[in-house]
Amino acid sequence: PSGEKSLAATESFTKHWAYDAPKQPGLPQVKDADWPHQPIDSFVLAALERRNMRPSPPANAATWLRRVSFDLVGLPPTLEELDAFLKDTSPEAKSRVVDRLLRSRHFGERWARHWLDLARYGDSTGIHEDVLRPSWAWRDWVVQAFNDDMPFDRFTIEQLAGDLLPDATLRQRIATGFHRAAPFNTESGTPKEARRTYQVLDRVNVTGTVWLGTTLECAQCHEHKYDPFTQEDYYRLFAYFNNTPDEMGKSIGAGRAAMAGPTVKVGDTTTFVMQEMAKSRRTRIFQRGNYETPGKNVTLGLPQSLHPPKDDLPANRLGLARWLVDPANPLVARVTVNRWWAELFGAGLVRTGRDFGTQGEAPSHPELLDWLAVEFVEQGWSMKHVLRTIVLSSTYGQSSLVQAESLAADPDNLWLSRAPRLRLSAEAIRDNALSVAGILSPALGGPPVYPPQPEGIWWIRDAKSPVYKTSVGEDRYRRSLYTIWRRSYLHPTLANFDAPNRITCAAERDRTNTPLQALTLLNDPIYLEAAFGLARRLVGEPSLATTEQRITRGFRLTTARRPTPKERDLLIGLFRSRLDRFKADPKSAYKLIESARGELAAGTSPINPTAVAELAAWFQVANVLLNLDETVTKE
Numbered sequence: 066p067s068g069e070k071s072l073a074a075t076e077s078f079t080k081h082w083a084y085d086a087p088k089q090p091g092l093p094q095v096k097d098a099d100w101p102h103q104p105i106d107s108f109v110l111a112a113l114e115r116r117n118m119r120p121s122p123p124a125n126a127a128t129w130l131r132r133v134s135f136d137l138v139g140l141p142p143t144l145e146e147l148d149a150f151l152k153d154t155s156p157e158a159k160s161r162v163v164d165r166l167l168r169s170r171h172f173g174e175r176w177a178r179h180w181l182d183l184a185r186y187g188d189s190t191g192i193h194e195d196v197l198r199p200s201w202a203w204r205d206w207v208v209q210a211f212n213d214d215m216p217f218d219r220f221t222i223e224q225l226a227g228d229l230l231p232d233a234t235l236r237q238r239i240a241t242g243f244h245r246a247a248p249f250n251t252e253s254g255t256p257k258e259a260r261r262t263y264q265v266l267d268r269v270n271v272t273g274t275v276w277l278g279t280t281l282e283c284a285q286c287h288e289h290k291y292d293p294f295t296q297e298d299y300y301r302l303f304a305y306f307n308n309t310p311d312e313m314g315k316s317i318g319a320g321r322a323a324m325a326g327p328t329v330k331v332g333d334t335t336t337f338v339m340q341e342m343a344k345s346r347r348t349r350i351f352q353r354g355n356y357e358t359p360g361k362n363v364t365l366g367l368p369q370s371l372h373p374p375k376d377d378l379p380a381n382r383l384g385l386a387r388w389l390v391d392p393a394n395p396l397v398a399r400v401t402v403n404r405w406w407a408e409l410f411g412a413g414l415v416r417t418g419r420d421f422g423t424q425g426e427a428p429s430h431p432e433l434l435d436w437l438a439v440e441f442v443e444q445g446w447s448m449k450h451v452l453r454t455i456v457l458s459s460t461y462g463q464s465s466l467v468q469a470e471s472l473a474a475d476p477d478n479l480w481l482s483r484a485p486r487l488r489l490s491a492e493a494i495r496d497n498a499l500s501v502a503g504i505l506s507p508a509l510g511g512p513p514v515y516p517p518q519p520e521g522i523w524w525i526r527d528a529k530s531p532v533y534k535t536s537v538g539e540d541r542y543r544r545s546l547y548t549i550w551r552r553s554y555l556h557p558t559l560a561n562f563d564a565p566n567r568i569t570c571a572a573e574r575d576r577t578n579t580p581l582q583a584l585t586l587l588n589d590p591i592y593l594e595a596a597f598g599l600a601r602r603l604v605g606e607p608s609l610a611t612t613e614q615r616i617t618r619g620f621r622l623t624t625a626r627r628p629t630p631k632e633r634d635l636l637i638g639l640f641r642s643r644l645d646r647f648k649a650d651p652k653s654a655y656k657l658i659e660s661a662r663g664e665l666a667a668g669t670s671p672i673n674p675t676a677v678a679e680l681a682a683w684f685q686v687a688n689v690l691l692n693l694d695e696t697v698t699k700e
Contacts, residue, residue, distance in 0.1 A: 082428075083278075083421040084293070084370060086395040087435035089443075103458040104440075108433035109481050118474050121463040121483040126151055128464070128700055130162060131625040132484070133456050135699050136409050137166040139175030139493050139544075140500050144618075147625055163456055167449045170509060173211035174546050176448075178492055179408055180207050181546075182571040183275045184243050188513050189531075191248030191552035191568050197531045198249075202336035203242025204546075205510040210240075217401060217446035218390035221276065226383035228327075228339050238329050238338045244268045245326075245337035248552060248568050249312065261311060262356040268306040269299065271570045276389050278400035278421035286354030292422035293370035296350060297363055304348035304365035305385045308341055334512070341381060371395065390446070396421060398438035402451055403428075406437070407573065409455060411485040412478075419572035429479050465700045487699050488576060491562030492545035494697050495591060499542050501622045501691070502598030504665065506539045513549040514540040516556070517590040517663070523554050541664055561585045586692045594663035596691050599623075600683035601668045612637055619687060623696045636686055643685045647678035654681035 092104055093111035100120065101107045113120060124132065130150050134142045142150070150162060166172065186204060189195045210220055223230070225244070227237035247267060250260050266285060273281030283289045284299035312326030327340035349359035367374050367385070372393040378384035389397055400421060407413035414434045417425035428434045437451065444450045455461055465484040475482045489497060499505035515536045523533045531551070535541070548556050552566045561581050565571035586592050599622070603615045616636045620628040628636065647654035651674035658667055658681055669676040690696065 081292070081423050082431065083399065083425075084395050086372065086393055087399060087438040089439040090432040090436055093432070100459050102462075103454055103460075104436060105433060105455060105458040106460050108430050108436065109458075109460045112430055112480050113482060116474065116480060118471070118480060118482055120459065120481075121466065121468065121471060123459070123462050124464045124484060124700070125626075127625045129159070129462055132699055133159075133163065133461075134166060135489060135493055135497075136456060137163070137175065137452065138169050138171040139178070139490075139496060140171060140505075141497055141622075142625060144621060147621070159457060159462075163453055167214075167453060170212055171507075171544075172449075173208035174509070174544055175493075176211045177204065177207045178490065178546055179404075180211075182565055182567065182574065183271075184246060185248060185271065185567045185570050186246045187248065187550040187552045187567045189551040189553070190251050191566075192250040193252040194526065194530070195551055195553040196251060197549075197551065199334045199336055199512070200242060200246040201510075201512055201547075202239050202331040202334070203246050206236060206239045206242070208510065208546075211448065214447055214449045217441070217448060219446075221390050221397075222383070222386040225272070225386040225389070226339075226381070229341060229379070229381055229383040235329060235331075239331065239336060241339035242336055244271070244306070244339060245312075247271070257311070258356060264312065265303060265306045269302050272302075272306075272385075272389075274419050274570050274572055276400065277396045278403075278415075278419060278425075279396070280420055280422060280424075285351070291424050294368055298366075298368045298370075300348055300350045300363045301366035302368075302385070304345075304363060305382050307348050308345045308381070309339055310342055312337075339382070392442050398441050399434055402437040402441050403434060404572070405448070405451060406455065409452075409461065410481070411487045411576075430481075484700070488562075488578075489697050489699055490574070491559045491564040494562055494586075495545045495558060497696070498592055498595035498691050499598075501696075502595040502687075503602050504542045504595065504598040505544065506542045508539060508543060511547070514543045514547050515549055516541055516543075516558075518556055518558070522557065523551070537664060558585055558589055558591065583692070586697070587688070590663055592691060593661040593688075594665055596688040597658070597661045597663070597665055597684055599687035599691065600680055601665070603683050603687070604680055605668065612640055615683070616640070616686070619690050623690045623693060636689070639689065640682050640686050643682035644678055647681045648675070651677055654678045657681045657684065 092107040095101065095107055095110045096114055097110060100110055110120065123129075127147060130142050130147060134140060134146075150158060153161070181204060186200065188200060189197050223237050223240035225241070227233055227240040230237055247264070250263065266282075270282040270285075273279045279292065279294070280289075281294060281299060281302070283292075284294045284296050286296070288295050310326050327338050328335040329338050347362060348365070349362050352358040352360045365380060367388055372391060372395065374384070374388050375391065378387055388394070399415075400418070403413040403415050404418055407418055414428045414430050415421060415426060416429075440454070441447070441451050460481055461484065463484040465486040467483060471482045478485060488494075496505060515534055517535050518533065523531060525532070533549075536543075545559065548559065550567065552568050555564065555566050560566075561579070562585070563575045563577055565574060599619060602622075603609060603619050606615075606618065609615045609618055613633065616633055617627055620626070620632070620636070654674075654677045658669070658677065661684060669680050
């Protein structure tokens with residue numbers, strides 16, 4: 066507003082820590098020289114010792130293996146992997162596990178989920194009638210890029226400006242789907258220029274959030290009130306994205322016209338990509354952020370409060386991308402490693418991960434954050450190197466059991482005096498159940514799939530509206546990454562466990578605890594099928610001769626540990642009571658199996674009532690095992 070001065074516009078703006086390039090700090094001295102296994106540990110232990118605190122003891126081997134498996138590939142360890150690790154007492158045992166997981170083709174699937182949240186990826190337009198449109202080729206590009214450990218600077222450049230690289234390949238053009246898989250307004254009453262302008266504004270804002278951890282959108286309407294970014298800075302960045310063709314056909318036709326704009330052919334489908342116009346558009350500052358009241362002209366340019374651009378940068382998106390990943394940039398490396406830290410520990414070293422500005426929180430361990438950022442760049446922008454360093458640290462390997470002293474001194478675990486205990490993500494909960502049941506499809510990539518969901522969720526306007534056709538065969542059991550992501554009608558299993566609709570950039574997910582989640586695990590068809598699959602697995606294993614052996618096997622599959630005597634006895638009691646009931650009423654046992662098995666073969670014949678009763682009883686036990694708090698939690 067007129068008459069007010071923002072921090073960005075004043076010469077007295079105090080330099081904020083986040084705008085100074087990180088420098089490699091020396092490792093602090095610690096009293097317990099035996100505890101650190103990685104440089105990370107020295108910074109953490111020094112902070113604890115300054116507060117007269119101690120780290121927690123190490124997690125037991127099974128807990129650590131389950132934790133690192135979920136963190137790196139989003140799946141539980143197999144019993145074969147668990148047994149092999151428990152037998153391996155060599156000093157290199159953990160390193161071998163981590164290297165195996167980092168090589169896994171499922172690594173990219175786990176970490177793509179996080180990037181898709183940031184990219185507001187979906188398989189639909191997201192606004193108005195939320196029509197479907199193919200964007201999955203870009204999703205598959207992300208998975209492959211993570212599996213290949215594509216250097217993050219290249220990963221950035223190809224997504225923001227792959228089309229502008231010399232002799233751009235098809236894959237480099239597909240990479241630019243980062244800004245084309247976003248929501249798109251197909252409402253016929255929306256003015257064409259309003260629709261186009263919204264897309265450009267969104268690209269500026271998301272780029273600021275994802276790579277700079279900065280609330281650039283505050284400068285759309287006026288000078289930033291708290292951080293050193295002017296409104297002119299904002300529209301100079303806007304100019305980089307203002308030179309792509311219109312992305313809507315001539316006729317919208319009640320919101321259903323084919324999405325226009327640049328596309329490329331991928332197999333038998335097309336995907337949406339970025340493309341530069343031959344002639345640049347004029348860019349003007351919008352007074353109060355309104356495109357209908359344009360002000361003075363601006364040319365493209367970069368914020369003066371950050372590192373200066375190199376002289377050879379092209380004046381287009383490629384120049385912007387290269388400026389972002391210049392090692393002199395004080396923000397990108399910090400923001401990125403902080404986000405990965407938050408994925409592993411539940412909170413970043415900077416807990417306001419989307420805001421590194423003056424209104425965000427200061428880092429709890431500033432030297433550790435800088436050490437990670439510098440290490441990231443110096444090791445070739447390797448994501449896998451950073452993750453390997455973190456998960457092999459003593460800090461990561463602590464027990465999550467909360468000691469009274471630790472809770473009193475560090476209630477929010479700000480000083481990392483223990484490992485966090487976190488509920489799994491929506492995708493990991495479902496993938497875990499399918500994996501434990503032995504029915505998870507290992508297939509990678511391809512068009513989205515349609516696992517069972519209640520009827521009537523997708524609103525049908527007429528014969529041209531999208532129809533939810535439940536997948537059959539292997540597609541029914543694909544990883545949740547591939548579930549159709551229709552933004553306005555998100556699959557309830559994902560929504561109930563806090564998956565975002567991705568209409569906007571989701572830099573971090575909520576983590577709630579509601580009755581609907583328990584009801585989902587108990588009643589959703591996929592979880593019933595998973596319980597039935599686990600029951601079949603326990604009944605069908607020839608090496609399991611006794612009820613106790615089957616209980617132990619089921620418990621290890623779901624939690625990676627053996628049950629305590631009390632837990633074992635409770636489950637044996639449950640099995641026997643259910644078995645007696647179903648033997649007395651074999652028709653109810655058969656009816657239960659038919660209602661729960663979905664597409665899975667029954668595994669038993671109705672002419673054998675004893676086998677039917679036993680399978681139904683094991684289904685009840687499996688249902689309990691899959692609903693244990695420990696099963697859906699990373700400890």
